[in-house]
Amino acid sequence: MEPLDNNRDLPLLRASQTTKYYGARIGCKDVSFEVYPGEVLAIVGESGSGKSTLLNCLSTRLAPTTGTVEYRGRDGVMRNLYEMSEAERRTLMRTDWGYVHQHPSDGLRMSVSAGANVGERLMAVGNRHYANIRSTATDWLERVEIDCDRIDDQPRAFSGGMRQRLQIARNLVTAPRLVFMDEPTGGLDVSVQARLLDLLRSLVADLGLAVIIVTHDLAVARLLSHRTLVMRHGNVIEHGLTDQVLDDPQQSYTQLLVSSILQP
Amino acid sequence: MSTSPKNTQSFNEHYNFAYLDEQTKRMIRRAILKGIAIPGYQVPFASREMPMPYGWGTGGVQLTAAVIGDKDILKVIDQGSDDTTNAVALRDFFKQTTGVSTTTSTKEATLIQTRHRIPEAPLNGDQVLIYQVPIPEPLRFLEPRETETRKMHALEEYGLMHVKLYEDIAHFGHISTTYAYPVMVNSRYVMDPSPIPKFDNPKMHQMPALQLFGAGREKRIYAIPPYTDVVSLDFEDHPFTPQEFSEPCALCAAENVYLDEVILDDKGSRMFVCSDSDYCEGRRAQGHKGHMAADPVHSNELSEA
Numbered sequence: 001m002e003p004l005d006n007n008r009d010l011p012l013l014r015a016s017q018t019t020k021y022y023g024a025r026i027g028c029k030d031v032s033f034e035v036y037p038g039e040v041l042a043i044v045g046e047s048g049s050g051k052s053t054l055l056n057c058l059s060t061r062l063a064p065t066t067g068t069v070e071y072r073g074r075d076g077v078m079r080n081l082y083e084m085s086e087a088e089r090r091t092l093m094r095t096d097w098g099y100v101h102q103h104p105s106d107g108l109r110m111s112v113s114a115g116a117n118v119g120e121r122l123m124a125v126g127n128r129h130y131a132n133i134r135s136t137a138t139d140w141l142e143r144v145e146i147d148c149d150r151i152d153d154q155p156r157a158f159s160g161g162m163r164q165r166l167q168i169a170r171n172l173v174t175a176p177r178l179v180f181m182d183e184p185t186g187g188l189d190v191s192v193q194a195r196l197l198d199l200l201r202s203l204v205a206d207l208g209l210a211v212i213i214v215t216h217d218l219a220v221a222r223l224l225s226h227r228t229l230v231m232r233h234g235n236v237i238e239h240g241l242t243d244q245v246l247d248d249p250q251q252s253y254t255q256l257l258v259s260s261i262l263q264p
Numbered sequence: 265m266s267t268s269p270k271n272t273q274s275f276n277e278h279y280n281f282a283y284l285d286e287q288t289k290r291m292i293r294r295a296i297l298k299g300i301a302i303p304g305y306q307v308p309f310a311s312r313e314m315p316m317p318y319g320w321g322t323g324g325v326q327l328t329a330a331v332i333g334d335k336d337i338l339k340v341i342d343q344g345s346d347d348t349t350n351a352v353a354l355r356d357f358f359k360q361t362t363g364v365s366t367t368t369s370t371k372e373a374t375l376i377q378t379r380h381r382i383p384e385a386p387l388n389g390d391q392v393l394i395y396q397v398p399i400p401e402p403l404r405f406l407e408p409r410e411t412e413t414r415k416m417h418a419l420e421e422y423g424l425m426h427v428k429l430y431e432d433i434a435h436f437g438h439i440s441t442t443y444a445y446p447v448m449v450n451s452r453y454v455m456d457p458s459p460i461p462k463f464d465n466p467k468m469h470q471m472p473a474l475q476l477f478g479a480g481r482e483k484r485i486y487a488i489p490p491y492t493d494v495v496s497l498d499f500e501d502h503p504f505t506p507q508e509f510s511e512p513c514a515l516c517a518a519e520n521v522y523l524d525e526v527i528l529d530d531k532g533s534r535m536f537v538c539s540d541s542d543y544c545e546g547r548r549a550q551g552h553k554g555h556m557a558a559d560p561v562h563s564n565e566l567s568e569a
Contacts, residue, residue, distance in 0.1 A: 086415075086419070087419045090419060090421065109406070109427070112406070112427055112428075112431050113431060113434055113435075115430070115434055116427045116430045116431050116434065119427070119430055120423060120424065120427050121423070122423075123423040123424075123426040123427060123430065124421065124423025124424070125423070126423075128426065128498075128499055128500050129499060129500045129501055130430065130433055130499040130500075130501050130502050131501050133430065134430075134434070151434075152434050152435060
């Protein structure tokens with residue numbers, strides 16, 4: 001479950017000069033950073049700033065034009081993700097990693113029950129004992145505050161907030177070490193957002209997860225993340241501890257972003 | 265058993281032997297060979313328009329047309345029976361286009377085209393069993409993207425198949441899939457055995473006969489070579505179990521065979537009879553008698569035969 005102690009001080013994921021061009025247009029350019037085990041990194045910026053492109057490049061969903069993305073496996077070896085075979089990448093995706101989509105319907109199987117949604121990863125890694133799969137699924141539903149009697153309901157019958165929590169449970173069931181999140185609180189109303197953030201924060205802390213979270217909502221970054229990258233026009237314009245970036249923004253664009261938060 | 269008339273002149277003037285042209289048969293045979301070389305793998309092939317609608321067995325017909333020779337003895341089964349529409353029509357089609365002998369006897373046949381059943385009598389190494397397949401992809405209803413299912417087969421990512429079985433147990437307390445029950449072939453490919461009842465699944469395991477599967481609309485051929493492992497998927501705590509019947513066949517008293525329920529009237533009376541009509545007739549000819557075998561309609565039939 002926990003990464004080996006001697007790996008705790010070494011970066012889990014490293015992006016070096018990661019660049020993605022869409023033809024002549026820039027998706028993201030020369031992005032370099034490291035994520036350490038248990039660390040939450042927020043990528044913030046306005047719509048079209050390259051946040052999602054970067055996340056896709058990091059999570060092997062989109063090959064970068066140039067630059068590398070490396071990941072340290074459980075064996076402690078750092079490997080270039082795009083030099084791994086597709087089979088290895090897919091195995092990584094469903095065991096060591098999680099990916100929480102903005103829209104739960106992209107990340108869930110809407111036509112199978114909540115229990116099967118949570119159990120799918122277990123079955124994918126070879127678990128063939130029904131009762132064990134079901135009890136693990138029940139545990140996870142409890143952890144994300146979904147009533148156990150909803151285990152056989154399809155996610156279609158769930159509210160938006162429940163679906164998002166189910167998606168999180170589905171990703172965390174194999175005890176991943178790194179979770180990618182793309183606007184996980186987008187489209188939820190404010191009170192549901194607050195509960196979800198609270199839940200995420202405690203899960204991340206309990207499990208010692210590393211998280212890379214993309215958001216345009218600075219409050220999310222403030223609540224969850226240790227460090228923040230600010231992106232604009234595909235470039236990282238500011239990078240530092242979240243409190244530092246948000247309390248004392250250096251770049252004029254970041255200052256604008258911070259000052260644009262509505263104060264109730 | 266009926267023997268075909270040798271007079272197939274009118275067809276021979278217009279059509280090649282077994283309807284398809286020789287190049288098409290070669291193409292299908294190449295797909296068959298590839299399928300045999302990779303047990304359970306779905307080989308795409310250029311399925312032809314046949315003179316019958318999709319869903320009537322165009323895949324099986326093309327396989328049969330590709331492998332049939334003039335010495336073959338053909339049997340066609342539809343739901344276990346030799347005398348239902350599909351079986352009669354397809355048997356007649358090959359009689360007219362090839363002039364080969366046909367039979368209803370499982371033992372005598374060298375080539376058996378089937379829909380929805382495997383004969384009860386064990387098959388031998390000189391026989392070929394050809395299945396008509398509606399939907400060859402076992403993962404289809406869980407994963408609609410063909411690109412994705414192909415990748416899953418290539419990388420042996422079969423967790424999803426168990427999601428379906430999980431759903432069965434979650435909703436019904438047991439694996440409620442009764443036909444087209446997914447199997448693992450040769451410890452490598454998960455395969456849809458076509459809509460045969462799961463009762464027939466164990467017969468596929470280590471079968472001496474070659475098994476070929478053809479899906480005409482979906483343009484796929486796959487195969488199980490003789491003596492290949494075929495294992496039905498299940499959970500450790502919910503093992504695979506074939507259907508069981510509480511009573512024997514009402515006509516021939518056979519046990520451990522697959523039975524069809526026949527409704528007799530609107531008062532709720534019913535009988536269970538062998539779905540494999542040839543097997544049932546054979547047993548009755550040997551003198552086995554079920555509790556409803558004295559039915560005069562059936563005794564007439566028997567005396568005629």
